[in-house]
Structures are given as structure tokens and as C-alpha cells.
Amino acid sequence: MGPQRMNREQFYATLAPLDEERLKKTLWTLYWRGSAQLRERIAAELTPEERKPAAKSAQQPVDAQSVLDDVRRFVELARAGAYMAGDRRVSPRERTRWRFTFTRLAEDAKAALAVDAATGAQALELLIDLADETCDYDYFRSDDPMAAARFVVSDAVALLWATYLDLYGFSGFAVRAAPELIRWERAYG
DSSP states (O other), X not given: OOOOOOOHHHHHHHHTTOOHHHHHHHHHHHXXXXXXXXXXXXXHHHSOXXXXXXXXXXXXXXOHHHXXXXXXXXXXXXXXXXXXXXXXXXXXXXXXXXXXXXXXXXXXXXXXXXXXHHHHHHHXXXXXXXXXXXXXXXXXXXXXXXXXXTOOHHHHHHHHHHHHHHHHHHHHHHHHHHHHHHHHOOTTO
């Protein structure tokens, strides 16, 4: 059986007597003989902070128009049956990974509401319409597509309507939300 695992204080106490050259040699041995995952973690720690890639959301805000275009294309392909049959516009890999694309587009549409509320609202409306239609039509290979995509329609509608209320006031909200309520209402939620 191997040596016992050290805690942080014991590890630092063991490293304290080593000089810089021995520390470099130890780190090199770990890097060279370690697994690919260990090498990636060491390389990530050695990368200076200013050169590390920033998170996507911190990197740049979403472009609302490109999100709307992507959503329109996705909805058009779904309604055409491209995610069910052997349509060349959708690769077999994408056909099985549609829920990840849907989730990404839903998150981008929600983020686009903050950048350009009108364009983001159009994108989110299209996704909600598609989610509503999946109750009646088989657009994807899944028993419950929205559960597979982890898309909660009521949460998306609440966000959309809160944006309408903030942006247009109550009268503008009522004009926009009333037709949507009639269109999206279901007997059981």
C-alpha cells in the first residue's frame, strides 16, 4: 500500500526544505509522467493570468441579431423535420445533440433580452412557440423534448413578460402578452 495522503500543511512542510531546482524537477516529473488531465491542469496553472481565456459571458455580450438568426434557422430546421429524418442540413451528430443547441440558444436569447430587448424577445418567442408545438408534433427524437433540453416554458414566459412590463409599461405589456397567453395556454400548464 502506498504512502498516506498528506493534508495541505503536511505537504507544505515537506516542500519547505526543497530548493527551487528540486521543486522544478518534481513538477517536471509530475508533468512528464502524469496523465493528460494532470498535464492540462499543470499547464493551466503555468499560464499567466492575462493570457488565460476569459469566460464567454465575461468576454463579450451576445449579438442579439445573430442570436435571432440562429434561433430562426434552428426553428425552421426543426419544423421541417430535419432533426428527425436524414436531412443533409443537419448532421447525424447534431441530430442527437439538438438539446444542447436548444439550451444554448435559449440562454443566448435570455441574454439578448438585456442587450436588445425587442430582438431578444423575438428569439425567445420563437423558442417558446417551438416548445409549445413539441406537445403536438414530433420535431425531435425524445418522449419529452423540453424536459430533455431542461427548458421550463413558464420560466421563459415569466422572463419575457417581465421584460415587456419593464420596457413598455402595463399597457404595452397587455397588448403583447394577451395574444401570447391565448397562444401558449395549455389545459395542464
